[in-house]
Amino acid sequence: MNRRPVILCLALLFTAGLVAAQFRSRSRSRNSEVQTAREAEQNSNPTPNWTNAPGFRKDVFTFVRIKYGTHNRLRSNGYWFGSGRWAIDFPDADLNISYRLQQMTSLKVDPDGRVLELTDPALFDYPFIYIVEPGDLAFADEELPILRRYLLNGGFLMFDDFWGEAEWENMAAEMKRVFPDRDWVDLPRDHQVFHCVFPIPPELNLQCPNIRTGADSQYTGITWERSDAQEVHTRAIFDDKGRIICIATHNTDNGDGWEREGENEYYFREFSEKKAYPMGINIIFYAMTH
Numbered sequence: 001m002n003r004r005p006v007i008l009c010l011a012l013l014f015t016a017g018l019v020a021a022q023f024r025s026r027s028r029s030r031n032s033e034v035q036t037a038r039e040a041e042q043n044s045n046p047t048p049n050w051t052n053a054p055g056f057r058k059d060v061f062t063f064v065r066i067k068y069g070t071h072n073r074l075r076s077n078g079y080w081f082g083s084g085r086w087a088i089d090f091p092d093a094d095l096n097i098s099y100r101l102q103q104m105t106s107l108k109v110d111p112d113g114r115v116l117e118l119t120d121p122a123l124f125d126y127p128f129i130y131i132v133e134p135g136d137l138a139f140a141d142e143e144l145p146i147l148r149r150y151l152l153n154g155g156f157l158m159f160d161d162f163w164g165e166a167e168w169e170n171m172a173a174e175m176k177r178v179f180p181d182r183d184w185v186d187l188p189r190d191h192q193v194f195h196c197v198f199p200i201p202p203e204l205n206l207q208c209p210n211i212r213t214g215a216d217s218q219y220t221g222i223t224w225e226r227s228d229a230q231e232v233h234t235r236a237i238f239d240d241k242g243r244i245i246c247i248a249t250h251n252t253d254n255g256d257g258w259e260r261e262g263e264n265e266y267y268f269r270e271f272s273e274k275k276a277y278p279m280g281i282n283i284i285f286y287a288m289t290h
Helices: 007-010 016-022 038-042 091-102 123-127 145-151 166-177 212-222 254-259 265-289
Strands: 065-067 074-076 079-080 114-116 128-132 155-159 233-238 246-249
Touching: 007 128, 065 079, 091 254, 091 265, 114 123, 123 145, 128 265, 145 155, 145 166, 145 246, 155 265, 166 246, 254 265
Parallel strands: 065 114, 065 128, 128 155, 155 246
Antiparallel strands: 074 079, 233 246
């Protein structure tokens, strides 16, 4: 597995105090609620694109999203058809977190993320993979040994944006098929994943809701999406050396915080800037340095 981007990642320059100065909403916004002046700024700052030095195209971090099947799936000719939950927030979330990594750190990042199935031979070229909305996730039998080998050979998996006990139990049951002998562990807030780039205060509620719930929360105070999902859990599976190989951000939607950053000022300031981006950047940094 290509781990050369670690060298670049180690040169991170920014601290949490610079977050407010650096994060700005971009031209993703199509929401009429955004102020006219804000729109003018965004229109002068189009959707970002960037290039890396020709000789170092492979020495970059690439955000990889996993295309998966569900319990209601139908597979035909190698493709999954069903709920399409794997594609939630795509492609904007992937582009935006990649852009913020490029902008806020010295990590070189590929602007073109990948979508792969676990059976794709290219999987082992990428040390970080992302699965969104795993509440109805169902791994195929042939995917189990591949994912187990990937994670035990240096790969890292992030689960995000699933809510309530039933969705947790489904994802946990699927991962138990991958690792019958490993259990999820709640990460204490003093774990380095909460501090390795941006120090995240232990008292900060890490719940990042979808944009509608988040924007309304300034009036309602509600940031959860269902009654049994009021408490955020950050849980991990470790390998034999104590390295996190799989992390789950449960009862929170970091992907929406990345995707919808430019659509509502309150949402951006309260959720994208304070929670979704610091968590995402910290998790990816941890993955690339362990």
